[in-house]
Structures are given as structure tokens and as C-alpha cells.
Amino acid sequence: MATDGDHEMADATAGAEANGTSGDFVKEKQRLRLLPGSSDTQASFAFEKEDHTLGNALRYMIMKNPDVEFCGYSIPHPSETVMNLRIQTWDNVSVMDVLKRGLSDLADLCDVVEDKFTAARDDFNDSHPDRVATK
């Protein structure tokens, strides 16, 4: 049974925390590794317990950065929940900075989507009491 001390569910806990239920210090297992052969401007990362959900989204955000020469992700084997992400940059830009910025940009994007969605939903509910668009 996969529900044994499961790491996958830990993200769901993080999601619940995003709702503000827990503010205490939380000990998390490190799920990000640097693969060997990496340098300051080119690196491969291994994300444990992650798949296309985060992989493709993060790849897109990192590719939007003009300092990035190459960014791609892969899942080495479907039986292991590991996702590899490779980043190569132009002009001595640090790979860590690029990854950090990609993650921040993804978080900002989610914020914008959340705000706009909530506003549109509240507008719709107010103007349509039967909850169906009149067309």
C-alpha cells in the first residue's frame, strides 16, 4: 500500500498549510538533489516524488528567462518517482539563481491566477443567481 510514511501526501499537507492551518516549524525531507557533473552555469537537478505536473510547468517558467540556453525535464523511469531537470545558461549566470527565479515566477503566476479566478467567480455568482451563464 503506498500510504506508508508517504512523501507524496506531504505536498498536500503543504497545500493545507497554504490555507493557514499550521504556522509551526515543519521539518521537511530534502527532495532536491544536484546530479554529479554540474557546474555553476550548467546543472542537472533531481526532484524526488515529482512528475510532469511540476516538471512541465517549471520547465516553461525557466524557458521564459532569456538567460537560459537550455532547459528540459525528463522522467528517467516510470517506476521511480524522480524527475530530472537540466538547465544551461548564457553569460555566467548562476543556475541556482535561474531555478530560484523560475520557482518564484511560478508562485507569482499561481497568485495572479488565484486572484483573477476568485474575482471572476464572485462576479459571476453575484450577477447569476441560478449559477448558469445566460446566453
Added chain:
Amino acid sequence: MPSWAPLSASELAERQRGLSEEQLQQRRIVHVNAETVQDVSATDIPGHWGPGQDDSWDIERFKQGLQTKFHQNKPYDSAFSLVGVDASIANAYRRILLSEIPTLAIEDVFIFDNTTIIQDEVLAHRLGLIPLTGGQEGLTWLRWYRKPPPKDDFASQATWPYDVDDNDADSATPNDHNTIVITLKVECRWATQDEDGRDGRRMAKEGETDPNERYVNSNIYAHQLVFEPQGDQAKHFSGENAIRPVNPDILIAKLRPGQRINLRCHCIKGIGMDHAKYSPVATASYRLLPDIKITQPILGADAKKFQRCFPRGVIDLVKDGESGENKAVVADPMKDTVSRECLRHDEFKDKVKLGRIRDHFIFSVESTGQFESDELFLDSVRLLKAKAERFKRHLTELEEGR
């Protein structure tokens, strides 16, 4: 900087010929031909269109371009359009909706008595698939139960005591903070005059075959599951918020006189990735907005035939000023299913161009009843943000450790 890197503002203004609205719109379309699809990949990557185009990430530009429009917002069934995001982000939301939002469902079933013809494991499987609901804030209060791995799974057994959540010492034992107890205790018997007002045995002798008349409790429904609040649970799950099945009329088993079911279920939080019973959506899907372009006018009888190639409401016939005949005009592309039927007829297959708009996603979120559809989508957005934040923390740790 590479040759295609974005230029300064003045150089940009110089180079920018000013892409017309139409050209920008053309770039958003995936072309659907009779047998092929073209221009599938997103082209808003920096450098794709050369130095004159700045496609790098700009939150303000994204904020202006993003639109959300609702088509329907019934409590457990939402349909809305998300315009301006990339496919990878929309897909991430869809995947999270399906598999990573925590839900409550029956997990362990302790069977004391089961003399029905439904086998124990089949009965337990059916119970697990029943969607339960119990009030939003109660369900977020509930903690996780980390089940110990089965004794025959040696790989997990080796790491189990060390894998247990450091933050919640009690998570490995079922307690009132992480487990909901539901019982089912029913017995089927003949209907008697004293208790039920009808004599089942006599009716059977007289030829009555309907089991609902002959017996009592011959059909076991989900509303017969009894929620038993433990410890602190009575505070969070009471009255309206009591744990109950979303659909009370789900048939669990069929019994005959003398057969009994006596069991106790433990319900815990889980995610769809583990087992589909934990998925909070019946399904969550999206499609891209179809795009129909009529390049040359289609008139008269052809126009009528053209209208019949599409679902009702997609094509309208208007009186053409010049020729006085009916002309086909695109009325509502959202109703179209892109069946490409019009490309099968020689009369107008060269006069129409089909496609889909690459960044216009029409989401359909159908909830199973535990949470509301719009809240589910918001949870999915927050969960993706939580993932990104979590890996930012891990990255900081990684950098400090080096």
C-alpha cells in the same frame, strides 16, 4: 548576450513593425487539417521570433493577458474559460485536481460478520468507493494517518519506523485526529405483520416476488452507514457537517433473510495518486476553444449543408446583401466539437480553415460532492504554489549545504 536577446526599448520600438492584431491572433492558432495538425507547440519562448519580440516572463503582461470567464458555476459542476496561460500550467492544474487534492474515504474495513453472497473484499472495495462529505473546515482539521506498510512488503518495512512523519508523532496510530469511524450493522429478515405491517411469508405464498415487499433490509444503501464521532470529532463534525455519504442511495449490497453485515470502517485522508477513491473530482478536463474561419463566402444550398456539418448553434445563416441568398456565418464556436465533417465535402473544404486557440482552455470540473468545484480549482492553484515554495526552501537548503 545571444544574437536574439531582447533589445533595449528604443531599439525595440524601431524594430517593431507593429504586429497587427490579426497577426498576433494567427500565432495563437493550432491548425486542424483533414488528416494533420500544425503549429501545435507554444511559440512564446524568448528568441523564437527573433530580437524584435520580447517574450521573456513579465508578470504585468501576464496579468493583463489573463482572463477568466465563467460559463457555469453550479455547486458541484463548474465550467469556465482560462485564457492566456500556457498548456503546461493548465495541465498542471488539471493533474493536481485529479490526483493531489486530499479527500476522505473509507480505507480499512473490519468485518465482524458477513454472511451475504458479496465477498468481504468486494464489499470493502465498494465501501471505499463511496464518496463521503463532512464540512470543509472539519476536513482540513483532520490530520494524516500514515499507515504502516504490510508485513510482506520487506522494502518498505525496512525503512518504515524512520520514514514516519517527524512533525506528528501520532500519525502512525489511528486516533480521533486522523481517523473517522463508520459502522454498518444490518440484518435482512422476512417482513412481519407486527413490525412492518405486512406479512412477507404470506405474500410470498400468494405469488409476490418483489423483494422490497417480502423482506425488510433486502437492499443495503449508503444512508445506512452510521457515523460514530470519536473523541474531539463531535465538535467539528456535527449536525450539517456530520460525515455522511454524498449520495445516500448508493446500493452497497443485496441481502436475503438471515444474512447479516456487521462491520466497522476507518476513513482516512488520502490523495488520488494513491487510489482513485480519493480523487475529489468525478473528472476534471479541459478543451481548447475551436476556431472556424470562412475564407470565401459560402452561399445558398451550400450554406445550409455547411450548417449541418456542425453542431446546432455553431453556424448561422444570414441574408447576404449582394446576392440575396443565405450566407454561412460563424455564430458560436464554443459549441463546436471539431469533427472536421466540413472537410469531407468538396463544395466547401477549401473555403474553411479549422483550428483551435492554443491558450484558451475551457475547463470542466465535476466534483464528487465532498468539496465545491470552484474551491477545488482554487485548491489546485494553491497546491501548485505550495509545491514551488517548498522547492524554493529545498533549493536554499541545497545551496547552504554545499
